[in-house]
Amino acid sequence: MINYSHYLKKNRHTIFLFHGVIPKNNSLLRNYTKKHLELKTFKKIIKDLDQNGNCISIDELSEHIIKKKKFPDYSFTITFDDGFENNLIIAAPILLNLNMPFTIYVTSDFAEKNVMSWTDKIEYAFEHTKEKTIILPWSKKEITIINVDQKVGIINEIRDKVKKSKTIDPSKFSDYILEKLKIKKIYKDKFLDQKINSKQICDFSKNKLICFGAHTKTHKVLSYLKLKELEKEIKISIDFLKKNCGLEVKYFSYPEGFEGSYNKKVIEVLKKFGIVSSPTAIHGTNTINTSLFDLKRIMVT
Incomplete structure (x- = not known):
């Protein structure tokens, strides 16, 4: 520390x-x-x-x-x-x-x-999804998301791309991710959310x-x-x-x-x-x- x-x-x-x-x-x-x-x-x-x-x-x-x-x-x-x-x-x-x-x-x-913030929603989606791949709108290719390291890499890419963009609506983008990862309901955490x-x-x-x-x-x-x-x-x-x-x-x-x-x-x-x-x-x-x-x-x- x-x-x-x-x-x-x-x-x-x-x-x-x-x-x-x-x-x-x-x-x-x-x-x-x-x-x-x-x-x-x-x-x-x-x-x-x-x-x-x-x-x-x-x-x-x-x-x-x-x-x-x-x-x-x-x-x-x-x-x-x-x-x-x-x-x-x-x-x-x-x-x-x-x-x-x-x-x-x-x-x-x-x-x-x-x-919840859009980033918290995205973290939740990647943690709880059963999907094995995702296609991001700017890459147009399937990305494997089987393990934590792969998921963290994608979330970091999303954070960087969305925060730097004046045209991407973060809230709508998090909804897009929830849909793609087939997350229908978020169960909020008492301490994190x-x-x-x-x-x-x-x-x-x-x-x-x-x-x-x-x-x-x-x-x-x-x-x-x-x-x-x-x-x-x-x-x-x-x-x-x-x-x-x-x-x-x-x-x-x-x-x-x-x-x-x-x-x-x-x-x-x-x-x-x-x-x-x-x-x-x-x-x-x-x-x-x-x-x-x-x-x-x-x-x-």
Whole structure:
């Protein structure tokens, strides 16, 4: 296991990007990216960071950059993307016990409808299919999918192709895969799939160590959208937190977050709706001169 404390720097700030924490990984294929950490691994990572760094909130981070105030030595911030329920029922007790502040960026459709992401649907389909081959629309040839390694290779190809495409609709594509692999029903996993609901957000937001930010309505790549849809994706996710729980929503994170997943137009719309910062998923650390809309993070897997 990596000691993530080696990313902590004396005069720089490190933002860690988590997605979820589960009791144990029991799947053969699902969660192969380790998006959801096992609890024992998460505990070790947090203990290491607690012993070697200074955890500050997203509010404090923003204040340091706005006011150009020196960061505390070896400072870091903890963030979770998407809004999985396990953030609150498994990860939160560990963090709160150590008095560590953290931020959860919520995709409003995930929370409101307990929707699975398109990538989670595809992982599920490949794990549970009885089909031995598949034809992808861009290859036109039969690909063997008998073992886990073959399936992982295809899923990685799909992730790369779909995320880079401005024309492929991820939701429709996941439906295409489910059909091709003859998956008629998805049985959701309690820990891998359950999302935070509005009542939980309202209850947990009363704790000053927990901040909730927005993460769009449906997790679309924002730079690919026309202005009207871009504004809708951002505004609805902000309004979900405001209207359901009366929260002041100042913080956002870009879906996918890779270089090119956001641009000046996206930042302008975020500012229009009162957002003051939005971290990326681009690997790196930050200085007091880093733009609050170009913050780098370290993905924890």
